Amino acid sequence: MDFSRFSLLPILLFAHLSPLPLTGSATAKPVTLPQSAPVPEQSARPGEQASGQADTPPLPQPRPDHTADQPVAPADTPLPSEKPKGEAEKDNAPAKPAKPLADPRSANKAAETMPEEELECRKRLNALGVVFEDRKAEHDAEAGCALPYPVSVKSLGVSVELAPQALMNCQMAEAAARFIKDTISPAATAELGSPLKSIAQASAYVCRPRHNGQKMSEHAFGNALDIASFTLQDGSIVEVGPAPGQKPAKFLDTVRKKACGPFKTVLGPGSDADHARHFHLDLEPRRNGGTFCQ
Numbered sequence: 001m002d003f004s005r006f007s008l009l010p011i012l013l014f015a016h017l018s019p020l021p022l023t024g025s026a027t028a029k030p031v032t033l034p035q036s037a038p039v040p041e042q043s044a045r046p047g048e049q050a051s052g053q054a055d056t057p058p059l060p061q062p063r064p065d066h067t068a069d070q071p072v073a074p075a076d077t078p079l080p081s082e083k084p085k086g087e088a089e090k091d092n093a094p095a096k097p098a099k100p101l102a103d104p105r106s107a108n109k110a111a112e113t114m115p116e117e118e119l120e121c122r123k124r125l126n127a128l129g130v131v132f133e134d135r136k137a138e139h140d141a142e143a144g145c146a147l148p149y150p151v152s153v154k155s156l157g158v159s160v161e162l163a164p165q166a167l168m169n170c171q172m173a174e175a176a177a178r179f180i181k182d183t184i185s186p187a188a189t190a191e192l193g194s195p196l197k198s199i200a201q202a203s204a205y206v207c208r209p210r211h212n213g214q215k216m217s218e219h220a221f222g223n224a225l226d227i228a229s230f231t232l233q234d235g236s237i238v239e240v241g242p243a244p245g246q247k248p249a250k251f252l253d254t255v256r257k258k259a260c261g262p263f264k265t266v267l268g269p270g271s272d273a274d275h276a277r278h279f280h281l282d283l284e285p286r287r288n289g290g291t292f293c294q
């Protein structure tokens with residue numbers, strides 16, 4: 001591809017914008033890479049490194065320039081984007097891996113016929129009242145993303161819409177539908193006086209690494225769901241966020257606590273800045289069946 005037409009402007013702009021307190025890997029410009037700048041990927045927690053960074057809303061964070069649903073051109077904008085390959089080695093900023101750690105799931109591809117376990121999962125979705133459609137496999141070997149048997153989910157149970165409809169793996173859809181049926185819907189009725197009507201999701205399948213770039217996000221396997229708000233049949237909306245009032249706060253607290261177990265990772269407001277406005281739920285396989293809930 002010929003980027004020459006695009007290359008000059010970003011360089012000029014970037015030069016004017018510097019110094020940016022971020023890893024200065026994004027451009028060919030040899031100037032003003034602050035050696036002592038704080039590095040944004042250092043927030044791993046002891047014992048559970050990366051988990052607190054499991055996902056992010058679409059802030060201007062580093063991301064691969066080969067994200068499946070992104071056109072290539074915007075990668076040329078002077079954002080602090082993920083380092084282009086080949087340039088990472090030139091700057092001696094503290095090592096940020098050029099690529100996230102390999103995840104064996106990245107190699108998963110769809111077989112010619114759907115495996116029995118996937119078929120069985122779809123039967124369970126139907127039994128739960130989930131409205132969904134099968135979609136073609138998502139696979140980006142270079143980026144490390146794979147979703148061999150996606151379902152596009154419109155509802156996560158009888159009369160519980162998922163808005164907007166979202167792509168995920170069948171296991172995640174099933175876990176979410178069960179959790180709604182067993183926990184969220186009863187809690188809405190009991191604590192807020194109205195049944196659940198719909199759930200607003202902030203992201204499901206997204207081909208990207210985790211925020212810190214060290215591992216692939218569970219979103220990259222369709223194995224995660226971010227919930228931004230709950231709408232009840234009486235029209236009220238409970239947004240995930242700070243101080244929503246006593247009853248909504250109790251409802252959110254119930255949902256969050258009970259999510260730990262059915263989901264292997266549960267993050268939300270207070271976990272870190274990236275989760276201030278949504279619950280992140282995923283089914284990341286952990287050693288000994290453990291959970292990470294924060």
Ligand SMILES: [Zn+2]
Pocket residue numbers: 054055056203219224225226279280281
């Ligand atoms: Zn998430």
